[in-house]
Amino acid sequence: MEGFSKLLEGVFALRWEFLVMYAIGGILIYLAIKKDYEPMLLLPIGFGAILVNLPLNMIWGSAAEPGALLLLYNSGILTELFPLLIFIGIGAMTDFRPLFANPRMLFFGAAAQFGIFFTVLAALAIGAAFPSLGFDLFTSASIGIIGAADGPTSIVVASKFAPKLLGPISVAAYSYMALVPIIQPPVIRAMTTKEERKIRMVYAQREIPKWIMVLFPIVVTVIAAIIAPISAPLIGFLMFGNLIKESGVVERLSKAAQNELSNIVTLLLGITIGGTMHYEAFLSMQTLIILALGLVAFVFDTAGGVLFAKLMNLFSKNKVNPMIGAAGISAFPMAARIVQRMAKEEDPHNFILMQAVGANVAGQLGSVVAGGIILSLVPYLAGLV
């Protein structure tokens, strides 16, 4: 009789919460396959969410007897190894040339990080109103970093400050990155006039010498690490990837970083993040609020970028199409494409894609810098009496 109950222990261990998580995992897989929303990540995250909610949870295991996913989590997420390795791939895929053609675009990469800090404040205000949610400075900073629109940066910050919320924060970050084409246009339209959206910008195609492209990643790494030493791994790995691409002498390494390394780590990262979505951690009011605040972060990123562009126009002779500011978020290349599409809707002959790409690349730098600054400031501010 005992043997029989052993056979059915999986059935006895079933809970209704598992079924809810299967549905959530299923939705993520559906969005990945049917809607093509960040399929490289949402597909493994969705399946990971199902895996970790199977009866008896053998795949995650326990601290004493870790399963495969917990081993991956301990070695790849807690150590920050997976996101950092992904940064090498992102760096190898990034081309900073559009930035050199118009260095002013760098400012939008900073302005469009506004949503991060606004969302931290919003999370703290909610935390003050509802203390049971536990939104302290560390948790709020982890929620705010969704506004970096940069998955690996969000994962690094959340794994340091709020590891229990890594699942919902990562899902929010990647989902909203995929939803940028839906989120940004109404915000841009609400903040700009038709005339502003029609502003044309001259793009000066310039030949950028190779020595600049080689020196830039090195200088950027040194500057960022001096300002926020804790950001050295983030920016260092990103720029290392870029250096191997721009050096032109290690084609095989560059291709490996862009393809094999990125693909393998993305696969492991996705399923491990999904593995953090155990129902006990995920099915909570916190998750719903994090998803809502993630949207707030993207909206205020967009607004911050657009408003800064309008502010620049007050002082500048060469007017900027304010929509360019919205491309200052890190979601590459969607944000730049949206800006070009909207410019074309207003004026079929307006071509601002290259400027938007410059702002978008600046956003990739800005998000990593913002992540590093948050990592260094939050523990200091939390210690202030």
Added chain:
Amino acid sequence: MTDITRGLMLMGYGLIGVFGTLILFYICAKVFMKIAAGKENKKI
């Protein structure tokens, strides 16, 4: 000090930090392009 005050300080310092760093990148990019233009002019 309340958490909201800390959040406001994070916003202030954070935005200064991000803008400051990217302004330094901007200066680098400008200087690099100036040097490149100078080299190009010398060649001509």
